[in-house]
Amino acid sequence: MGAIRDVSKGKSRKIACVVTQIHIGNVMSSRSASRDQWRQLFTEWVQKAYWHPEEAAALSLRLDPEYLRLVAASEPAALDTSEEYATYRERIDLIERLQRSRSEQHGPSPKAFLEWALSVELEIPKDLKGAIERMSGSVSDWRTKFQAAQERADNLQRQLDKCQSTINRLKNSNLEDKRLSLQKIVIGLAATHYAYLGKARTDAAKRISDALYQLSADPAKAGSPLAAVKLDEDTVRKHLKAAADELRELT
Numbered sequence: 001m002g003a004i005r006d007v008s009k010g011k012s013r014k015i016a017c018v019v020t021q022i023h024i025g026n027v028m029s030s031r032s033a034s035r036d037q038w039r040q041l042f043t044e045w046v047q048k049a050y051w052h053p054e055e056a057a058a059l060s061l062r063l064d065p066e067y068l069r070l071v072a073a074s075e076p077a078a079l080d081t082s083e084e085y086a087t088y089r090e091r092i093d094l095i096e097r098l099q100r101s102r103s104e105q106h107g108p109s110p111k112a113f114l115e116w117a118l119s120v121e122l123e124i125p126k127d128l129k130g131a132i133e134r135m136s137g138s139v140s141d142w143r144t145k146f147q148a149a150q151e152r153a154d155n156l157q158r159q160l161d162k163c164q165s166t167i168n169r170l171k172n173s174n175l176e177d178k179r180l181s182l183q184k185i186v187i188g189l190a191a192t193h194y195a196y197l198g199k200a201r202t203d204a205a206k207r208i209s210d211a212l213y214q215l216s217a218d219p220a221k222a223g224s225p226l227a228a229v230k231l232d233e234d235t236v237r238k239h240l241k242a243a244a245d246e247l248r249e250l251t
Helices: 035-045 053-060 065-074 076-080 083-101 110-119 126-136 139-194 204-216 233-250
Strands: 002-006 013-017
Touching: 035 053, 035 126, 053 065, 053 083, 053 110, 065 076, 110 126, 139 204, 139 233, 204 233
Parallel strands: none
Antiparallel strands: 002 013
């Protein structure tokens, strides 16, 4: 005689169920229990955080996992020769593959198992599906919640992108102000100390380059960062011209 737990009114008590007709090999299963008894069994199982593959496979075939575990321990040879047991083993293999694909340490949660079963059109007892949905919400409810959460996430991402764009614009504006200020300093010093006139070709670029080389010639004396200030004449001339052209456009 098999046993199914009755969890009505929050209490767990065992009720006897008549085991007839359905066999696994020559060993009886508890599948012949009444609809109410199965509803009670499923209600208890869907409260668990996760199912081991063997448990999920048994429940999906309307078999009592605990009863099946006892049968496997007492008469394993009878199970091995059963065609129905082969179906049970095949379903375990499917669920174990699901578990590996999701890198789950344990088996799937009842809700995750239901979603997967529906996605691959795996036939499962309607009262098991109903018990899971009563505990976790229907798949359609979860899909609606997911879509709402996804929409909120998309809105937050758009706001984040907008904020980031504003920050980048402010940063660029700040950098641009600094760059223009440095150009004014360079042009002012070049005009004051090296007779740089902007348009007419002079030796200002060469004199500035020579001064920078002299400044960095003795790293020990110059020290950081003066040891790295040397620039060749062409580079100095290019930057002087670019600064003069841009500042001229601002006037």
